[in-house]
Each structure stands twice: as C-alpha cells, then as structure tokens.
Amino acid sequence: MASRPLIKPRKIATQQxxxxxxxxxxxxxxxxxxxxxxxxASTNRxxxxxxxxxxxxxxxxxxxxxxxxxxxxxxxxxxxxxxxxELAGVLTESIDKAVHxxxxxxxxxxxxxxxxxxxxxEQIPRVGKLEKLETFNRENFALFSAxxxxxxxxxxxxxxxxxxYVCVTxxxxxxxxxxxxxxxxxxDQTMEALVDEAARLITGxxxx
Amino acid sequence: MASRPLIKPRKIATQQxxxxxxxxxxxxxxxxxxxxxxxxASTNRxxxxxxxxxxxxxxxxxxxxxxxxxxxxxxxxxxxxxxxxELAGVLTESIDKAVHxxxxxxxxxxxxxxxxxxxxxEQIPRVGKLEKLETFNRENFALFSAxxxxxxxxxxxxxxxxxxYVCVTxxxxxxxxxxxxxxxxxxDQTMEALVDEAARLITGxxxx
Amino acid sequence: MASRPLIKPRKIATQQxxxxxxxxxxxxxxxxxxxxxxxxASTNRxxxxxxxxxxxxxxxxxxxxxxxxxxxxxxxxxxxxxxxxELAGVLTESIDKAVHxxxxxxxxxxxxxxxxxxxxxEQIPRVGKLEKLETFNRENFALFSAxxxxxxxxxxxxxxxxxxYVCVTxxxxxxxxxxxxxxxxxxDQTMEALVDEAARLITGxxxx
Amino acid sequence: MASRPLIKPRKIATQQxxxxxxxxxxxxxxxxxxxxxxxxASTNRxxxxxxxxxxxxxxxxxxxxxxxxxxxxxxxxxxxxxxxxELAGVLTESIDKAVHxxxxxxxxxxxxxxxxxxxxxEQIPRVGKLEKLETFNRENFALFSAxxxxxxxxxxxxxxxxxxYVCVTxxxxxxxxxxxxxxxxxxDQTMEALVDEAARLITGxxxx
DNA sequence: TATGAATGAGAGTTCATTCAT
DNA sequence: GATGAATGAACTCTCATTCAT
Numbered sequence: 001m002a003s004r005p006l007i008k009p010r011k012i013a014t015q016q017x018x019x020x021x022x023x024x025x026x027x028x029x030x031x032x033x034x035x036x037x038x039x040x041a042s043t044n045r046x047x048x049x050x051x052x053x054x055x056x057x058x059x060x061x062x063x064x065x066x067x068x069x070x071x072x073x074x075x076x077x078x079x080x081x082x083x084x085x086e087l088a089g090v091l092t093e094s095i096d097k098a099v100h101x102x103x104x105x106x107x108x109x110x111x112x113x114x115x116x117x118x119x120x121x122e123q124i125p126r127v128g129k130l131e132k133l134e135t136f137n138r139e140n141f142a143l144f145s146a147x148x149x150x151x152x153x154x155x156x157x158x159x160x161x162x163x164x165y166v167c168v169t170x171x172x173x174x175x176x177x178x179x180x181x182x183x184x185x186x187x188d189q190t191m192e193a194l195v196d197e198a199a200r201l202i203t204g205x206x207x208x
Numbered sequence: 209m210a211s212r213p214l215i216k217p218r219k220i221a222t223q224q225x226x227x228x229x230x231x232x233x234x235x236x237x238x239x240x241x242x243x244x245x246x247x248x249a250s251t252n253r254x255x256x257x258x259x260x261x262x263x264x265x266x267x268x269x270x271x272x273x274x275x276x277x278x279x280x281x282x283x284x285x286x287x288x289x290x291x292x293x294e295l296a297g298v299l300t301e302s303i304d305k306a307v308h309x310x311x312x313x314x315x316x317x318x319x320x321x322x323x324x325x326x327x328x329x330e331q332i333p334r335v336g337k338l339e340k341l342e343t344f345n346r347e348n349f350a351l352f353s354a355x356x357x358x359x360x361x362x363x364x365x366x367x368x369x370x371x372x373y374v375c376v377t378x379x380x381x382x383x384x385x386x387x388x389x390x391x392x393x394x395x396d397q398t399m400e401a402l403v404d405e406a407a408r409l410i411t412g413x414x415x416x
Numbered sequence: 417m418a419s420r421p422l423i424k425p426r427k428i429a430t431q432q433x434x435x436x437x438x439x440x441x442x443x444x445x446x447x448x449x450x451x452x453x454x455x456x457a458s459t460n461r462x463x464x465x466x467x468x469x470x471x472x473x474x475x476x477x478x479x480x481x482x483x484x485x486x487x488x489x490x491x492x493x494x495x496x497x498x499x500x501x502e503l504a505g506v507l508t509e510s511i512d513k514a515v516h517x518x519x520x521x522x523x524x525x526x527x528x529x530x531x532x533x534x535x536x537x538e539q540i541p542r543v544g545k546l547e548k549l550e551t552f553n554r555e556n557f558a559l560f561s562a563x564x565x566x567x568x569x570x571x572x573x574x575x576x577x578x579x580x581y582v583c584v585t586x587x588x589x590x591x592x593x594x595x596x597x598x599x600x601x602x603x604d605q606t607m608e609a610l611v612d613e614a615a616r617l618i619t620g621x622x623x624x
Numbered sequence: 625m626a627s628r629p630l631i632k633p634r635k636i637a638t639q640q641x642x643x644x645x646x647x648x649x650x651x652x653x654x655x656x657x658x659x660x661x662x663x664x665a666s667t668n669r670x671x672x673x674x675x676x677x678x679x680x681x682x683x684x685x686x687x688x689x690x691x692x693x694x695x696x697x698x699x700x701x702x703x704x705x706x707x708x709x710e711l712a713g714v715l716t717e718s719i720d721k722a723v724h725x726x727x728x729x730x731x732x733x734x735x736x737x738x739x740x741x742x743x744x745x746e747q748i749p750r751v752g753k754l755e756k757l758e759t760f761n762r763e764n765f766a767l768f769s770a771x772x773x774x775x776x777x778x779x780x781x782x783x784x785x786x787x788x789y790v791c792v793t794x795x796x797x798x799x800x801x802x803x804x805x806x807x808x809x810x811x812d813q814t815m816e817a818l819v820d821e822a823a824r825l826i827t828g829x830x831x832x
Numbered sequence: 833t834a835t836g837a838a839t840g841a842g843a844g845t846t847c848a849t850t851c852a853t
Numbered sequence: 854g855a856t857g858a859a860t861g862a863a864c865t866c867t868c869a870t871t872c873a874t
Contacts, residue, residue, distance in 0.1 A: 014854090038333060042847055044857095053856045054849080064848065122334040125246055132330070159401065166382060166405050173381030174374060193367065197374050197413075204412040205405075225837065225874095251865060261839045266866060430833090454749060458868055460836090469835045470870080480869065538750040541662055548746070575817065582798060582821050589797030590790060609783065613790050613829075620828040621821075641853095641858065667844060677860045682845065 022060050022070075024050040030071045034115045038123040043067070065128050072120055072133060079109045080139055091147055095154065095206060098147060100199040106171045107195060110179035118180045134172075141168050148206075156208045167202050174198045230268050232258040238279045242323045246331040251275075273336055280328055280341060287317045288347055299355055303362065303414060306355060308407040314379050315403060318387035326388045342380075349376050356414075364416045375410050382406045438476050438486075440466040446487050450531045454539040459483070481544050488536055488549060495525045496555055503556075507563055511570065511622060514563060516615040522587045523611060526595035534596045550588075557584050564622075572624045583618050590614045646684050648674040654695045658739045662747040667691075689752055696744055696757060703733045704763055715771055719778065719830060722771060724823040730795050731819060734803035742804045758796075765792050772830075780832045791826050798822045 028050035032041045043064050047054045061067045086105045090098050110117060120133045145164045148157060157163045178194050236258035240249045251272050255262045269275045294313045298306050318325055328341045353372045356365060365371045386402050444466035448457045459480050463473045477483045502521045506514050526533060536549045561580045564573060573579045594610050652674035656665045667688050671678045685691045710729045714722050734741060744757045769788045772781060781787045802818050 017854095037335065039335065043849080044847070047857095055851085055856050056854080058849070059854070122340070125333055126330040127245060127247060159405075162398075162401060162405055165385075166402075166409060169381050169385055170378045170409070173377050177377055190370075193370060194374075197370055201374060201378070201409065201413040205409040229837080250863075252863095262866075263839050263868080264837070267837070272865070453751065455751060459870080460868070463836095471835050471872085472833085474870070475833075538756070541749055542746040543661060543663060575821075578814075578817060578821055581801075582818075582825060585797050585801055586794045586825070589793050593793055606786075609786060610790075613786055617790060617794070617825065617829040621825040645858080666842080668842090678845080679847080679860050680858070683858070688844065 018060070021050075021052055021056060024052065025057055025060060025067060026070050026074055029067050030075075030113075030116055033068075033071065033119045033123070034113075038119065041068075065130060068124060069130060071116075072124075072131070075113060075116055075120065076134070079112050082112060083109055083140060087143065090143075091150055095151065096199075096203055099202045099206070100195070102144075103171055103175065103195050103198045103202070106175040107179060107191065110175055114179055121176070121180065141165075144168055154208065155206050157206070163206070166205070170202065171198060174201075226268070229258075229260055229264055232260060233265055233268065233275060234278050234282055237275050238283075238321075238324055241276075241279065241327045241331070242321075246276075246327065249276075273338060276332060277338060279324075280332075280338070283321060283324055283328065284342070287320050290320060291317055291348060295351065298351075299358055303359065304407075304411055307410045307414070308403070310352075311379055311383065311403050311406045311410070314383040315387060315399065318383050322387055329384070329388065349373075352376050362416065363414050365414070371414070374413070378410065379406060382409075434476070437466070437468055437472060440468065441473055441476060441483060442486050442490055445483050446491075446529075446532055449484075449487065449535045449539070450529075454535065457484075481546060484540060485546060487532075488540075488547070491529060491532055491536065492550070495528050498528060499525055499556060503559065506559075507566055511567060512615075512619055515618045515622070516611070518560075519587055519591065519611050519614045519618070522591040523595060523607065526591050530595055537592070537596065557581075560584050570624065571622050573622070579622070582621070586618065587614060590617075642684070645674075645676055645680055648676060649681055649684065649691060650694050650698055653691050654699075654737075654740055657692075657695065657743045657747070658737075662743065665692075689754060692748060693754060695740075696748075696754070699737060699740055699744065700758070703736050706736060707733055707764060711767065714767075715774055719775065720823075720827055723826045723830070724819070726768075727795055727799065727819050727822045727826070730799040731803060731815065734799050738803055745800070745804065765789075768792050778832065779830050781830070787830070790829070794826065795822060798825075 025046060028046050029041060032046060032049060043057055044054050046067065047057045050057070057067070061070065083105055086108065087101065090101055093101070117133070124130060124133075126132055141164055144167060145160060148155060148160055148163055152160070155163075174194065175198070178191065233254060236254050237249060240254060240257055249272075251265055252262050254275065255265045258265070265275070269278065291313055294316065295309065298309055301309070325341070332338060332341075334340055349372055352375060353368060356363060356368055356371055360368075363371075382402070383406070386399065441462060444462050445457060448462060448465060459473055460470050462483065463470045466473070473483070477486065499521055502524065503517065506517055509517070533549070540546060540549075542548055557580055560583060561576060564571060564576050564579055568576070571579075590610065591614070594607065649670060652670050653665060656670060656673055665688075667681055668678050670688075670691065671681045674681070681691070685694065707729055710732065711725065714725055717725070741757070748754060748757075750756055765788055768791060769784060772779060772784050772787055776784070798818070799822070802815065
C-alpha cells in the first residue's frame with residue numbers, strides 16, 4: 001500500500017506468498033466445513049478448493065487436525081477482537097448496563113459466523129489437540145472477574161471465581177443455544193426478550 | 209399353538225439370544241467409546257469386544273450410526289428414569305426446594321456415567337440422525353413448564369416458554385460443565401457451593 | 417384331484433410339502449430376479465420371499481448356484497414343452513411351412529417369460545455349473561437335424577450338422593434379440609415382417 | 625510458457641506416469657478376467673496385479689464397473705479398428721465378395737482375443753452402465769446399411785433397416801458361437817466351411 | 833425337519849499422508 | 854518450494870453358508 005522501493009527482499013515476497021497460501025487453506029477449510037460439513041472436508045478437497053496442491057497443504061500444516069485448529073483459532077480470534085472492541089469501557093459501567101451489554105455482545109459473538117460456529121461446535125470431534133470451542137469463556141472469564149472484583153462492594157459475592165463461572169457459563173449457554181438452534185424460530189423481538197431475560201437472570205444473581 | 213407346559217415358546221429363547229447380542233453390542237460400543245474414544249469404535253472392533261461377529265452387528269443395527277444412537281438412547285433413558293424418580297412430587301414443593309432439588313438432580317444426572325456422557329457430548333459428530341445429547345432438556349422442559357404453570361401466581365413470569373428455556377438451559381450448562389470438565393478441581397464442597405449458587409441464580413430469577 | 421382315501425402315507429404328505437417348498441423357492445428366485453435383478457437375489461431374501469427359512473433353502477438346494485440353475489431349468493423346460501407341442505407334426509410339412517413355423521415358435525418361446533429370459537441371459541454370470549441359456553438349441557437342434565435328414569433330397573445340403581447349426585443359431589439370434597431388446601419399438605406388424613424375413617433367409621439357404 | 629528446449633513440460637511426464645498406471649490397470653483387469661474369471665477380479669487384486677495400490681486404482685477409475693467398462697471399450701476399439709481396416713473399400717465390391725469378406729472379418733474379429741471376448745460375453749453381468757458386448761453391431765450396422773443402400777437396385781430389399789438387422793445379427797451370432805464355443809471342435813477347414821455357408825446364407829437372402 | 837441367529841472372509845471404497853519429480 | 858501421483862491401512866458393510874436349538 002505504501003510506495004515501495006524497486007527491490008523487495010525475496011524473503012518478504014516469499015513470506016507474503018506463504019501467508020496467502022496459509023490464508024487460502026484456512027479459508028477453504030472453513031468454507032467446506034460450512035457448505036458441506038466436516039465429513040466432506042478431506043485434505044485433498046481442501047487443497048483443491050484453496051487452489052494449491054496437497055503437498056503444499058502439508059508444507060504449512062502438519063496434519064488435518066492442525067488445519068481445523070487454525071480455523072477454530074481464527075474464528076475465536078475474530079470473536080475475541082469483536083468482544084474486546086464492544087466491551088471497552090464496560091468496567092466502569094453500572095451493573096445493569098454492563099450485564100446487558102455482556103449478553104448483547106454474547107449474542108453478537110455467536111452471530112459473527114453462525115454456520116461455522118455451529119459446525120465447529122457440533123461436527124468437530126474434540127479429540128487430540130482440538131479444544132472446545134469457547135466463544136465467551138477464556139478471555140472473557142478474566143474480564144468478568146475483573147468487573148466483579150472492581151464492583152465487589154455493590155455486589156453479593158462470596159466466591160468470586162465461582163460467581164464468574166456461573167455468569168459466564170450461563171450467558172454462553174443461553175446465547176449459544178438461542179442463536180445456533182432456535183434462530184429460525186426466534187424473531188428479533190423474541191431475541192431481545194431473551195437478552196432481557198438473561199440480563200435479568202444475571203443481574204438478579206449479582207445484585208445485593 | 210397347543211398348550212405346551214414346561215416348554216417355553218421358541219420365540220422367547222430366540223428373543224433372549226437376540227436380546228443378549230444386542231445388549232452386548234450396545235455395551236461394547238459404550239465401553240469402547242469411554243475407554244478409547246469414538247475414533248477407535250469401528251464396527252469390527254465393537255463386534256469383537258461384544259464377542260459377536262460383524263455380521264451379527266449388522267443384523268441388529270443398520271449402521272454404525274444406529275449403534276451409537278442406541279448408546280445415546282440407553283444413556284438418555286437411564287438418566288430420564290433417574291430424573292423422574294428423583295423429581296416425583298416436586299410439583300407441589302416450594303420454589304426454593306424445587307429449584308434446589310432440580311439442580312441437585314441435574315448434577316446427579318451428569319454423574320450417572322460422566323465419562324460416557326462426556327464422550328457423547330464431545331466426540332460424536334452431530335451428523336445425520338444423531339441428535340444433540342440432551343440430558344436435561346426435552347422431558348424436563350415439559351416438567352419445568354408444568355411447575356411454572358402451577359406456581360405462576362407466586363412467580364414473576366411473562367413468557368412461560370421463555371422462562372422455562374432460560375432455566376433449563378442454564379441448569380444444564382452449569383451442571384454439565386461442572387461435572388464433566390472441572391470435576392477434578394471441584395471438591396464435593398465446592399460442588400455443593402455451585403449447586404447453591406445455581407439454585408440462587410434460578411430462584412432469584414423466578415421469584416417475585 | 418382324484419378322491420383320496422382317508423389316510424395318506426406321511427411320506428407322501430412330506431414329499432408334497434417338500435415339493436411345495438422347492439417350488440416356492442424356485443418361484444421366489446424367479447420373481448426376485450425379474451423384479452429386482454440378480455444382485456438383489458440373496459439367499460436370505462429368496463427364503464424370505466418363499467416364506468421359508470434360509471436353513472430350509474439349504475435343505476433343498478446345496479448352493480445359490482443350484483437354485484439359479486433350477487430356475488433356468490424350469491424356464492428351459494417350459495419352453496421346451498411349448499416348442500414340442502407347437503412343433504408336433506412339423507417333420508412332414510413343406511419347407512416353407514416348416515421353417516415359418518419354426519421361426520414363429522422361436523418368437524413365441526422367447527415370449528414365454530421375456531423378462532425372466534432377459535435376466536437369465538444378461539445378468540447371470542455363466543460360471544461354475546451355470547450353463548448358457550439355450551432357448552432354441554439343444555433339443556431343437558436334434559429336431560432340426562431330423563427334419564433336414566428327412567427332406568434331404570429336396571434340399572441343398574452338404575454337411576447336415578453344419579446346416580443345422582447355421583439355421584438353429586440364426587433363428588435363435590434373430591428372435592432373441594428382437595423379442596428381448598427391441599420389443600418396445602417393434603410393433604406386432606414389424607415382428608411379423610421380421611418373422612417373414614427370417615423365414616425367407618433360412619428357406620433360401622436350404623432350398624435347392 | 626517460455627520456450628524451454630530440451631526440457632519436457634512436467635505435464636507430459638506426469639501424463640506418461642498416469643497413462644502407464646491406467647494402462648497397467650486395464651491390462652491387469654483383462655488378464656485376471658481371462659485367467660481367473662470375473663469373480664476373482666476384485667479391485668485389490670487388480671491393483672496388486674497391476675503393480676499399483678488400490679488408491680491409485682480409484683484415482684483413475686471411480687468404480688470397479690468403470691474398470692471393466694474400460695476393458696470392454698479397449699477390446700471393442702481394437703476390434704473396430706481391425707474391422708475398419710479390413711473392410712476399407714468393401715462398399716464397391718460385388719455382393720458375393722463383400723459378404724464373404726464380412727463374414728471372414730467377423731470371424732477374425734472374434735479371434736482378436738477370444739478368451740477375453742468370451743469372459744466379457746458370458747461372465748460380466750449386464751447391469752448398471754455395462755452395455756452388451758457388440759462385436760459386430762453398432763458401427764458395422766451403419767456400414768452394412770450403407771452397403772445395402774448403395775447396391776439397392778441389385779438387391780431384393782424392402783425394409784433396409786430390417787435387412788441390415790437380419791444380416792448383422794446373423795453374422796454376429798454364427799461367428800460368435802463358432803469361434804467362442806465350438807472352436808475346439810472346429811478345424812480350420814470346418815471353419816472355412818462355416819464361413820462359406822454363412823456367406824451363402826446372407827448372399828442368398830440379399831440377392832434378387 | 834425347520835428355524836433363523838450367527839458367522840467371517842472378503843468386497844468396494846476412502847483419505848490422511850508421503851515423496852519422487 | 855510446489856506438485857500431485859501414489860500409497861495402503863483401515864473402514865463400513867454384505868451375504869453365502871453353518872449349526873445350535
């Protein structure tokens with residue numbers, strides 16, 4: 001994008017190419033997963049869709065598992081970034097607002113790529129190094145703990161870790177199921193209602 | 209057709225043998241799933257562990273999928289029976305008691321065969337006719353709705369279906385995760401604490 | 417059919433039952449072959465359709481091959497009987513008439529059970545003891561030879577065996593193909609034309 | 625893309641390897657069919673005999689059926705090429721000569737690979753996309769029709785299609801049976817006699 | 833004798849992975 | 854590096870046949 005000198009180090013060109021190949025592979029994998037399901041996502045097929053050879057695939061990913069892991073990670077990161085963005089400044093907000101925002105963001109997180117999310121959640125066997133898909137847990141657990149810590153005196157909390165666990169797990173479950181399974185039946189209106197209910201559930205639990 | 213005392217009809221002998229084979233197969237499947245994971249559960253291996261031939265397997269189960277489905281169903285039924293037993297009479301109990309009981313039962317349900325439950329939840333690709341594992345949903349959803357209906361005036365409920373969804377999903381998620389993932393870290397004491405917290409969460413949500 | 421004494425020897429009853437079972441099996445085989453093809457004709461399926469157990473099937477037929485052979489033989493015999501009936505007295509007829517009758521009968525023979533005939537001809541691998549399906553050959557070869565012998569002086573024949581071979585093979589081929597493959601396209605009228613042509617072919621060849 | 629002398633494009637090297645594999649597979653199939661019959665021609669066995677892996681087999685042939693089809697096609701093409709070569713110029717020849725040549729060629733066609741021809745004709749179930757083996761029909765039907773058309777005035781023909789059908793079918797049947805079944809008994813001398821008889825049969829039928 | 837549950841060799845096929853080019 | 858042909862273990866499933874009841 002910036003003006004470039006006439007000679008670029010080959011290494012960078014190479015790295016760019018590598019990067020492009022890796023991206024293409026991850027994207028192809030995600031695409032096949034969404035469109036045809038895990039069963040159809042063979043390495044040969046992935047390579048073909050990515051426009052590279054199987055050999056190249058194995059140049060960049062040591063196994064099929066690693067490829068799927070990359071898809072999961074990429075998806076996770078997209079979500080994490082979005083959540084971080086949306087939740088900036090939440091620490092200083094009131095409980096009601098904060099919790100409502102949290103739930104809203106959780107819904108939004110599941111809507112980043114719901115089809116992919118569903119496939120990852122339902123079709124990928126959690127075996128080997130393939131971790132559980134955690135939309136709203138790891139990083140957000142910390143965030144939530146921090147919030148609780150900060151507002152501790154306003155809240156009715158004994159065990160902070162336990163409370164965080166309860167809240168984060170609950171929000172994750174409610175929004176995950178709502179978005180990924182019942183979304184056809186759920187109008188935006190009902191979704192709002194659900195968000196409100198979930199917020200009330202958590203708020204009631206936390207407040208003194 | 210004539211009365212033949214002392215001699216059992218062949219059909220029963222037959223049914224017994226069949227039944228034994230079917231049982232052996234389902235058990236073998238569950239055992240392999242637990243001990244070695246879904247990947248290792250090939251039809252030949254299952255038959256071998258069951259002590260029958262692959263042919264017999266396919267005499268009773270049209271596909272590998274059907275076998276796994278049978279394992280799921282059997283597990284589901286064990287849980288359902290236990291839940292039914294434990295929850296008899298819950299309809300007439302107070303909210304506090306009822307909800308506490310519900311959460312306690314949910315924990316117990318996940319402890320029926322936690323290893324199997326975990327494999328079923330995490331390693332079985334939800335593809336084809338293989339439904340989601342629902343420990344605490346379908347039948348219990350109805351039960352919960354009935355409870356809420358009955359105690360409606362004592363409660364703060366707008367949308368009964370929505371409230372049921374929120375409660376059932378929440379209890380399921382909290383207990384599922386606690387039992388199946390963090391159980392190593394969770395002492396019985398902490399578990400009790402969790403149950404209390406979950407109960408408080410739900411109770412606070414429902415009460416006026 | 418005749419009036420029967422009150423007591424029949426059990427052996428006969430048994431024989432009748434056996435006979436009935438055998439018939440049922442052969443019929444079931446033929447039926448499955450016609451309706452679903454050779455691939456679907458497994459011994460278990462045949463037994464089921466015949467209303468007996470696989471065990472019984474093997475009581476009467478040592479192998480699947482034997483069963484198919486029985487179907488072929490039964491079909492062959494039906495044809496042979498029909499041909500014999502229709503061709504009685506042909507020996508004394510004139511060449512024109514005799515040959516025309518022969519061709520007509522050949523067509524009729526292929527129409528005894530054309531669907532079965534086609535399956536037997538096309539789907540049954542001629543392996544082991546399974547012979548070629550010969551509608552119009554073995555017995556009729558002899559008959560034809562006899563005719564030629566008898567009318568030798570009217571005919572232009574060097575090698576009687578060779579002439580028989582030529583005629584019988586030709587008639588068989590022309591009628592077989594016409595009836596079994598092109599019968600949809602062939603109107604009765606065209607069929608008649610074909611019969612006439614075939615007759616002319618053979619007659620021209622035989623006559624001085 | 626640039627001209628690269630002395631270096632063959634990779635594609636060709638690749639194509640050569642592929643081609644060799646495909647050839648080996650088709651040859652192996654034919655060999656097994658001839659030597660051991662259709663029953664023994666399993667895909668694994670074919671691959672083994674071809675000196676490649678089953679995986680390679682399925683890289684080039686989508687099914688066992690496709691492999692057999694390839695053998696049939698290859699055989700058919702060999703025959704077709706031979707027939708075309710031998711029959712060049714037949715259109716302008718006299719009836720006697722033309723018909724005699726035709727029959728002679730038909731015999732020769734069946735002698736291209738008689739054992740294979742026999743297996744293909746007798747053991748391959750005509751199921752799915754596997755067509756009838758037609759040594760002397762499709763293309764030659766057209767050729768024969770053309771001949772009759774051209775010589776129509778010299779001949780006694782009403783229905784040209786019908787006449788072609790009669791002649792082609794007859795020649796095919798006579799030579800097929802003679803070469804493939806009775807060839808042990810048939811000396812070259814008898815074979816010549818048969819050819820003469822067949823030619824006389826057809827000629828007599830066509831001539832005015 | 834009839835039954836049908838049980839057998840198990842073997843079929844066709846797939847696919848993650850390797851490696852010569 | 855990139856290619857893609859080749860690999861082959863492993864899988865699901867079938868079916869002619871046997872044999873305990």
